[in-house]
Each structure stands twice: as C-alpha cells, then as structure tokens.
Amino acid sequence: MPVLAMTLRGTIRSVATGMALSLLPTFCLPALAGETLDRVTKSGVLREVLVNDYPPFSFINENSEIAGFDIDLSQAFAAKLGVKLVSDSPDWSVIVAGHWKGRWDICICSMTPTAPRAQVFDFIAAYSQDPTVVVVNKDNDSIKSAADITGRKIGVGLGSSEQDYLERHFVSAEPGAKPVVYPFGDLTVVPYQGEDIAFLDLALGTGKRLDGVFTAYSTAKGRVEKDSRFKIVTGAHFFRTSSWVSVEKGVDPEWNAKVAQVIEDLKKDGTIRRISLKWLGYDSTPADEATTTTSSQ
Numbered sequence: 028m029p030v031l032a033m034t035l036r037g038t039i040r041s042v043a044t045g046m047a048l049s050l051l052p053t054f055c056l057p058a059l060a061g062e063t064l065d066r067v068t069k070s071g072v073l074r075e076v077l078v079n080d081y082p083p084f085s086f087i088n089e090n091s092e093i094a095g096f097d098i099d100l101s102q103a104f105a106a107k108l109g110v111k112l113v114s115d116s117p118d119w120s121v122i123v124a125g126h127w128k129g130r131w132d133i134c135i136c137s138m139t140p141t142a143p144r145a146q147v148f149d150f151i152a153a154y155s156q157d158p159t160v161v162v163v164n165k166d167n168d169s170i171k172s173a174a175d176i177t178g179r180k181i182g183v184g185l186g187s188s189e190q191d192y193l194e195r196h197f198v199s200a201e202p203g204a205k206p207v208v209y210p211f212g213d214l215t216v217v218p219y220q221g222e223d224i225a226f227l228d229l230a231l232g233t234g235k236r237l238d239g240v241f242t243a244y245s246t247a248k249g250r251v252e253k254d255s256r257f258k259i260v261t262g263a264h265f266f267r268t269s270s271w272v273s274v275e276k277g278v279d280p281e282w283n284a285k286v287a288q289v290i291e292d293l294k295k296d297g298t299i300r301r302i303s304l305k306w307l308g309y310d311s312t313p314a315d316e317a318t319t320t321t322s323s324q
Contacts (some may be wrong), residue, residue, distance in 0.1 A: 061279030063132055072113055073105045076127075077136035079116040080221040081184075083249050083306040084137045084270075096306040097270075100154060101135045103298050107289045118220065120186045127275050133286065137243075137270040139188040145200035148273040149283055152290040153201075154299055155270040155311040157243040159189055162226075162251065164233045165258045173263040177212035179238035182225035185218040188268055189241050197266075207266060222246065230256050243268055245307045269313060 067073055077085045077097050085095040093114055105112035115131060122134060125147025140150040161181065163170050170176060183190045191197040193216045197207050217237060219225040228236040240247075244259070251257045272290055274283060293299050294312060303311045 061281035063129075063274070063279040063282035064285055066129070067108065067110060067132055067282075071110045073101075073108060073110045074130070074132045075101045075105075075112055075114045075136075076122050076131040076134050077101070077114060077116060078119050078122070078221075080223050081137060081246060083245060085116075096155065096302055097135050097137060099302045099305070100293070100299065101133075103293055103302070104133075104135065104289055107292060108285075119184065120220075123186050125275065132274070132282075134273045136273075138273050139268045140200035140271050140273075141188055141191060142198035142200050144273075145276075147276050149276050150200065150271040150273050151283055151286045153269045153271050153313045154290060154294075155245075155303065155307075156267060156313045157245050157270070157311060158267050159192070159241065159265045160244045160247050161239045161241050161260045161263050161265075162229065162247045162257050163239045163260055164229065165256055167233045167238070167258075169233075170239060170260050171262050172260075173210040173265055174212070175260075175263070176214055176239060176241075178214055180215045180217055180234070180236070182217045182219055182222075182229060182237045182240040184222050184225070184242070185220050189243075190216060190218055192266060193241055201269060201271075210265070226250060226254075226257070230254070241265075245311065248307075 077093075079085055079087050079093055081095075083095050085093060085097040088094040093116065098114065101114065102112055122136060123138070123144060125144070134148075135154070137155070138144065138148070138150075140148075144150075161170065161173075161176055170179065181193060183193055188197060192207070192209075193214065195209050199207065217225070219228075222240065222242060225237065225240045229240050239260070247257075247259050251259055272286060274286060290299075299312050300310050303309065
C-alpha cells in the first residue's frame with residue numbers, strides 16, 4: 028500500500044503539474060510580439076528611413092539638421108510608442124529596393140504605393156496626398172498645359188513614382204485606384220539622384236539642360252516661393268500622389284497592426300493635420316484611404 032500510495036501521489040502530482048504548465052501560455056506568460064515589434068519594444072529604438080533632399084517633407088535645414096513633414100510625423104509616431112527615433116538617409120534607390128533585412132523598421136518617407144514596390148513593402152496607411160506639377164523657368168511661356176511637355180526634357184527624381192509616370196509605366200497599388208491617364212506624348216525623361224540638382228540645372232535656363240522639373244506640388248510650392256527664377260505651370264494637370272507609411276513585406280503582422288493603430292491615433296488627435304498645416308500650409312491628410320486614387324486630376 029505505501030508503494031501504491033506513493034505511485035498514485037506521484038501520478039497525481041505529474042498530472043497536476045502538466046495541467047498547470049499547459050495553462051501558463053494562456054494565463055501567465057505574456058503574448059510574444061512579432062519580430063519587428065519585439066525588437067522596437069525591447070530596444071526602445073525606432074529605426075526610420077527617409078531622404079534628406081525632398082523639402083518640405085525631409086531636408087537638411089540651416090542648422091544642418093534633418094527637418095520636415097516626414098521627420099515631425101516620425102517623431103510623433105515614436106513618441107506614441109514611447110521609444111527613441113533614429114533616422115537614416117540612404118539613397119532613395121536603396122530605400123525602395125526593399126529587402127532591408129531588419130536594418131530599418133519603418134519608412135515614413137513620402138513613398139507612393141506602386142505595383143513593383145508592393146512586391147517588397149506592406150503599405151499600411153496614407154498620411155498625405157498631393158497633386159503633381161511641372162516647374163519651369165519664370166520666362167517660359169511655351170509650356171502651359173500637360174500636353175506641352177511632349178518633346179521636352181523633363182527632370183525627375185530617380186526611382187520616383189513621377190519617373191514611372193513620365194515613362195508611362197506607372198501602376199498604382201492603392202486601394203480603389205483608377206486607370207492612369209497620360210495627357211502628353213513622347214518626351215525625354217532626365218532622372219536625378221536628388222531634386223536639388225535637377226532644379227540647379229533648370230535654373231541655367233529653358234532648354235539648356237532641362238525644360239522643366241516634374242514633382243509633387245508641395246515640394247514645388249516651397250521651391251518657387253524661395254526662388255523667383257521658377258514658376259509652377261498652373262494649367263498642367265497630371266496625377267495625384269499619396270504618401271504612405273510602409274514596412275518590409277510580410278515580416279511582422281503584429282508590427283503592421285501596431286503601425287496602423289498609431290497612425291490612426293495621430294489622425295484622430297489632429298497631429299497629422301497640424302504637421303501638414305505647419306509644413307504645407309494646408310491639410311493634405313487623405314479623408315479616406317480607400318478612395319485615394321492616382322488617376323489624372
């Protein structure tokens with residue numbers, strides 16, 4: 028009997044221990060976060076990637092500091108998470124190539140969803156919407172409409188959605204996007220690693236190196252206001268771009284959900300609107316991502 032009693036007690040103890048352990052994941056152990064969310068939470072650091080030559084979204088200011096719409100939004104995002112923001116500014120071609128392999132956690136960097144980019148990025152939420160325009164020298168009266176850029180030399184950011192558009196192979200990856208319209212004929216597309224150089228070439232005079240620069244309205248607006256040599260062609264209507272928060276594709280669904288939640292909170296509390304008014308002078312926040320389009324306006 029003593030031996031049997033000990034055996035029964037041991038069996039009961041083993042069963043009870045097993046039941047307790049089986050309950051731990053549900054009632055005692057914390058839920059494991061995904062790879063990126065776990066890294067950001069544990070390290071207390073958010074590693075953001077953006078460009079530094081795209082005013083007013085991100086640029087180097089007079090104090091040699093990175094500033095702009097995107098950096099303010101990134102800082103607000105990091106503050107919501109309670110972590111420190113670390114920004115990196117590689118070439119745009121490096122950013123949009125994707126396959127970051129954990130080097131960066133997020134891109135709040137004015138990236139427009141396109142079909143090729145959607146192969147390597149998850150686009151989480153739109154935070155700004157902007158028409159595209161052509162900028163010319165102030166004395167240029169030959170370009171008055173979108174059709175007038177036909178046969179011209181037009182500068183554009185290398186690897187940008189604007190370059191895809193001028194080269195007629197822009198395919199949007201936005202929800203509900205309409206077919207893209209190209210209201211111009213063949214032209215010479217001149218890609219630049221940064222828009223600063225494109226505008227320097229345009230400043231040399233019409234036709235010397237460029238006839239115009241094709242870019243987002245908010246970027247063009249700031250440059251024209253600061254440099255009287257340029258003007259925006261108000262009669263040339265092209266397509267509307269949207270800037271989305273993006274992350275590496277398929278890496279961490281929990282991180283994607285957290286990013287979406289934080290961006291939604293920043294919209295609801297008016298943060299994104301305030302940042303937009305500060306840097307653009309108007310509210311560029313999309314009212315509804317699902318209705319965002321990239322068709323000709």
